[in-house]
Amino acid sequence: MNILLLVAHGSRREESNLEVDSLSKKMLKFNSSQFDKVMPAFLEFASPSIPEAIEKCSEMGAQRVTVLPYFLSAGVHINRDIPDEVNKASQDFPNLEINVTNYFGSREEIAELLMKTAMEK
């Protein structure tokens, strides 16, 4: 079993966390059966945290976890915090293969999408 974790920053505002939850559900529509499940996880302010989510994946019998950082820029969360939490989880769950993808903000498509958004006004 391969589980995709959509990792967002997390907010004190519950609606923002619910947006991430709903996005993780929407992503299933575009799944090519590579992932058995898509689950949200949060760096701060919301649960599950990354370690909690990875523990859950292990309990569910996953062999692989793919961590997808839903962040716009490659700041300290991408360069330090998420790798640190993933490294720790790799030690705690040595049977789990955990990969981290590129962060969302690295997508080439963003410039065009932004211009579309601007032109809709």
Next chain:
Amino acid sequence: MNILLLVAHGSRREESNLEVDSLSKKMLKFNSSQFDKVMPAFLEFASPSIPEAIEKCSEMGAQRVTVLPYFLSAGVHINRDIPDEVNKASQDFPNLEINVTNYFGSREEIAELLMKTAMEK
């Protein structure tokens, strides 16, 4: 003249702000001549701030400014901070027509783009 302001949160990390700068330049490629210029602006930690950028637009002779919030979720920045700064600027520059677009995270395309990112690993 219609100027598009790409408004990002801004970071203490200069590289993150440069990513926004470079994105605003990339957006020009997808411009259908609706905008004469695309400029970055930042809510915090970086310059120009939103008021500084709007003042600059006015000095450059713009009649319209379109504010595009480059944020993933509709938190307090989208619901309060950006509207507050835009309202203030509208009072300071009454001859300028300032519009705010939807925030980036509202795009329907994001779920599919995220799944693409996950599958590239």
